[in-house]
Amino acid sequence: MSLIRVPKGTRDIWGEEIYLWHKVEEVVRSVAYSFQYEEIRTPIFESTELFARGVGEVTDIVQKEMYTFPDKGGRSLTLRPEGTAPIMRAYLEHGLNISNPRVKWFYMGPMFRYERPQAGRMRQFHQFGFEAIGFPQAACDAEIILIAWLVSKKLGLENLSLEINNLGCNKCRDEYVKTLQDFLKGEGDNLCANCKIRAEKNPLRVLDCKEETCQKVIHSPAFPLVQDFLCEECREHQDDLMEILRELDISFSINPYLVRGLDYYTRTAFEIKTGELGAQDAVAGGGRYDNLSSALGGPPVPGVGFAAGMERMILLLAKKYDPSSLKKQSLFYLAPLDVSGEKALLKLASFLGDRTIPFYLEFGDKRVKYHLKKAQKMGINTVIIAGKEEKERGELVWKDMVSGEQISMKEEELLAKLLEERKKC
């Protein structure tokens, strides 16, 4: 019988790598705490409709990447491919637009997209994200970018670059899209097959295309760029944002071709990229989504946020940190030599556990030699030995692995010494 393996594009996160995850989670929580963004945990699956309407019917995510399935009640459900639409759903569902219109939330957890796995891309992957809903101000865009930047900085990630763009609002985007569509029609066969369809259905996405023919079109002098079509308010919004970023000393560049693959973005769009991950170079991305609420059937509600790929951050982190250095070392190795030793040491375990002191308890009738070797391998400096000899004396043996010194003592004395030893660490 063949072994069952994990499904394609998924994996176990275990061993020393888990300490890198803890590190990322810790930094995210600390920044969230500092900026007072509250955690929200939405379901792993939602109505398919939520993503179809929120993310956009003609996006790649909705058209070919969703894990969609009917449940036994005939509902169409989808494993969440991203976190923003569910959060806006929660905001509206709880009536926050009425009772508490301004919220700052963060989230962390698995997302699912049906894609061919490659470096930095999995079918189940993890994101954390920050969302500020109810704030139309450019300063709030800046806070979101600042948070993304700060998390990266606190993790020690280097060689990151920030690109921003402005996709316009309902007022100016329509005119731009119309102009763009007219222009693309004139280009006809100069576009790749894919972009001919995009020109009709989702013309902004043409700017993303890397096909050589399309690149030529996109970079031709006559090609209309969003930046040249921004209305007064959008222009101002972007100027304000850029001014704040400069004052914050966050360096960025304007990428007029940055459009991003989700429909809900308006005005600010941004991406943080790295040069160290191969083809999947976006570490974090986000922007403003003032149309999302309406798309979900709610009233107009402004929002801005970002999501970051945890696997990608961890890949970068793994190059800087030795994960084992992040592990909290056990202080004590409890070495039973027989059943009586196990009993005696389990009492110690209860004592240590009550005080949240880390220890490792072995079981069985292993020899002293085995225990000392293992303690050494685990890098634990103090070994407590218990066997029949100790039981007869009513004592336990304390051994210091560095000095080699060992002392037999009564339980009460040993407990006191354990506490004293903990203080040193």
Added chain:
RNA sequence: GUGAGCGUAGUUCAAACGGUUAGAGCACUGGACUGUGGAUCCAGGGGUUGGGGGUUCGAAUCCCCUCGCUCACCCCA
């Protein structure tokens, strides 16, 4: 969805033109050392060579199919 590369013990790798019983290091377990340490020596467990089919007297090796992994396209976190 498309393309390329790769699948041999837990792991890293061997096995000349197809050749008889698929080996080694590391790791693990035990012993030398009957209750005291990263060394040394000895021994042991582990494999349907990813799976299936074909060619052949004979396949880890050649052919086909399939599955998986990796990277890239696509797209994104």
